[in-house]
Structure formats: structure tokens, C-alpha cells
Amino acid sequence: MDKAEALAYVSRLFDAAQAGAVLWGDKLLLKRFLEQCSRTGSQETKDGYRRELRHFTRWRDQNHPHLHLRELDPALVQDWVSLLREQVEASELMPRSFNRRISAVSALYRWASEPTRSAVTGVPRNPIPRRTGMSAPKLAKPLAESDLTSVLGVISAAKVKGSAIAARDYVMVRGSYLLGCRVSELCGLRWEDIEPLDEGGNVRLLGKGSKPRTICLTNPLRHKPQSCWRFFLASRVQALMLGLAPMILSSASFGLTRNRQRQETHSWIGSCDNHTPISLYSLITKAG
Numbered sequence: 106m107d108k109a110e111a112l113a114y115v116s117r118l119f120d121a122a123q124a125g126a127v128l129w130g131d132k133l134l135l136k137r138f139l140e141q142c143s144r145t146g147s148q149e150t151k152d153g154y155r156r157e158l159r160h161f162t163r164w165r166d167q168n169h170p171h172l173h174l175r176e177l178d179p180a181l182v183q184d185w186v187s188l189l190r191e192q193v194e195a196s197e198l199m200p201r202s203f204n205r206r207i208s209a210v211s212a213l214y215r216w217a218s219e220p221t222r223s224a225v226t227g228v229p230r231n232p233i234p235r236r237t238g239m240s241a242p243k244l245a246k247p248l249a250e251s252d253l254t255s256v257l258g259v260i261s262a263a264k265v266k267g268s269a270i271a272a273r274d275y276v277m278v279r280g281s282y283l284l285g286c287r288v289s290e291l292c293g294l295r296w297e298d299i300e301p302l303d304e305g306g307n308v309r310l311l312g313k314g315s316k317p318r319t320i321c322l323t324n325p326l327r328h329k330p331q332s333c334w335r336f337f338l339a340s341r342v343q344a345l346m347l348g349l350a351p352m353i354l355s356s357a358s359f360g361l362t363r364n365r366q367r368q369e370t371h372s373w374i375g376s377c378d379n380h381t382p383i384s385l386y387s388l389i390t391k392a393g
Contacts, residue, residue: 113220114229121224128227131162131174138213144315147289157209161185175217175227182210182232193239200241207237253282284320286310 129137135158143150164185165177172181189206192198210233217228256278264271277288284291290310298309308320 111229114223117220117224118227126225128175129225134174134217134226135162135213138216141216142212153205154209154212157206158213160206161210164188173227174213177232179232179234183234186234186237190239200239204238204241207233248282253278284308284310286320287313289313 139151139155139158142154162174165172165174168184169177169181186207189198189203193200193203211231214228214231214233217223217226218230223229257275260271260275260278264275277291280291281288286308290312293311294308300307300309306321310318310320312318
């Protein structure tokens with residue numbers, strides 16, 4: 106922190122004191138941060154930050170119990186970072202976990218040191234050293250088809266027993282598996298987000314952190330065009346029932362000829378009895 110930033114921080118402290126504001130304690134600081142750490146209000150995001158910050162506060166309690174979080178300077182925090190690196194070298198902590206823990210604590214201090222609230226948090230700057238992250242390759246953890254079948258079998262069994270939410274769970278699991286998306290992305294899917302193309306289609310999703318992304322359905326479902334066609338067929342019927350604009354599918358959509366599309370359509374509709382609602386559940390259960 107240079108001289109100008111230090112003077113500005115001290116000036117904000119005096120202004121806040123004259124206005125009757127008092128410095129937040131650690132509990133209030135963490136509470137306010139966790140309330141605002143997720144732009145979408147995701148409870149999972151809050152719980153994730155809470156877990157990582159708990160590790161940091163536990164280290165503080167063991168090594169510097171007399172200091173508030175706002176009183177930890179970069180030299181002390183560097184000791185904590187070095188301890189985490191030693192755990193990574195000893196294979197007690199994975200590099201991804203190291204990066205996640207560093208990012209969570211850094212996010213707390215960045216939030217607390219913003220000029221609009223630094224006068225009440227007492228945090229003049231972020232003490233986390235820069236360029237601290239470690240290289241951690243992203244490793245996908247795909248779900249095997251057999252595991253998916255087992256999961257869907259459990260859900261189907263619950264539906265037979267009269268579960269009121271089994272149909273919803275089936276749609277969420279099967280749909281997210283077919284599209285390769287999060288449940289939250291699937292719930293936010295709108296009809297205008299689906300774009301049919303020759304031999305496939307694109308689905309636009311609003312992902313984590315409000316970041317848009319597009320999923321191409323050509324290659325992942327090329328080996329199973331009937332399932333892909335039925336997925337969008339039910340989506341189209343559902344859109345008509347809700348009064349939304351229907352999607353016009355081309356004759357070559359998803360690798361099916363027009364005759365095969367007609368056959369799949371009649372086969373699916375014919376397999377639904379009069380008491381079966383036309384929904385994504387009835388579609389996916391018959392998509393095989």
C-alpha cells in the first residue's frame with residue numbers, strides 16, 4: 106500500500122468514526138461476506154466458502170488467537186500459504202484444494218478491503234500474496250452408463266412407491282446427463298435457447314457465475330439420435346402447452362430422416378396412455 110492509499114484509508118476511518126460506525130468483529134465480517142459471496146444466492150456456493158474459511162480461521166486460532174482477521178498482515182498470511190504448500194508436497198492436500206482455499210480467503214479480503222466498506226471492516230488491503238496459485242489440471246469425472254442406470258433405477262423404484270418428486274428427479278438426472286449440464290442450467294433452459302441444426306443442434310445455457318455457454322449436440326448424441334430427437338420433441342410439445350413459440354425442426358435434424366422422425370414421433374406418442382402427461386419425464390423414460 107503506497108502513501109496515498111494509506112492516507113485515504115485513514116481518512117475513511119475517521120469519517121466512519123465521526124458518523125458513529127464501529128469496526129466489525131470477525132463473526133460479523135464472515136457473516137456479511139457469506140451473505141454476499143454468491144451473486145445468485147446459491148447455498149452451495151456459500152457452504153463452499155464457509156468450509157474454506159473455516160480452515161483459515163482454525164489456523165488463525167491455533168497460531169495467532171490474539172489477532173482479528175483484519176489484523177493479519179501479509180507476512181503472517183504468507184506463513185499460512187507456506188503451510189498449505191507443505192501439505193501439498195506431502196500429498197496431504199491436492200493442488201486444486203490449495204487453489205480453492207487460497208481463492209476463498211483472497212475473495213474475503215478483497216471484498217472487505219473495498220473502499221466502500223473498508224472503514225467498517227478495518228481491512229486496508231488484501232494480505233494474500235499475488236501469483237500464489239498452483240498448476241492443477243482439470244480432470245473430468247464422468248459417470249459411467251452403468252452407474253447412471255443404477256441411479257435412474259432407484260428413482261424409478263421411488264416413483265412406483267408413490268414418490269411425488271421422482272418424476273422431477275428423473276428428468277433432472279437424465280436431462281443433465283444427455284446435455285452435459287448442471288441441474289441449475291437445465292432448470293433455467295428456455296425454448297429460445299434451443300437451436301436445431303442439420304445433423305444436430307445447439308443449446309445455449311446460462312452457466313455458473315452467469316456465464317453463457319453453448320452445447321453442441323451433434324457429436325455426443327450422434328450414436329443415439331432417437332433419444333436426442335425425442336428430447337426436443339417433448340420440449341416442443343411442452344412449449345406448445347405453455348403457449349410458447351414452437352421450434353421448426355429441419356428434416357435432417359439430429360441425423361434422422363423425415364420418415365424416421367415421423368416414426369419416432371408416432372412411436373413415442375402412441376406409447377403414452379391417456380393418463381400420462383406429455384412431459385419431459387414421459388419422453389426421457391421412453392428415450393432409452
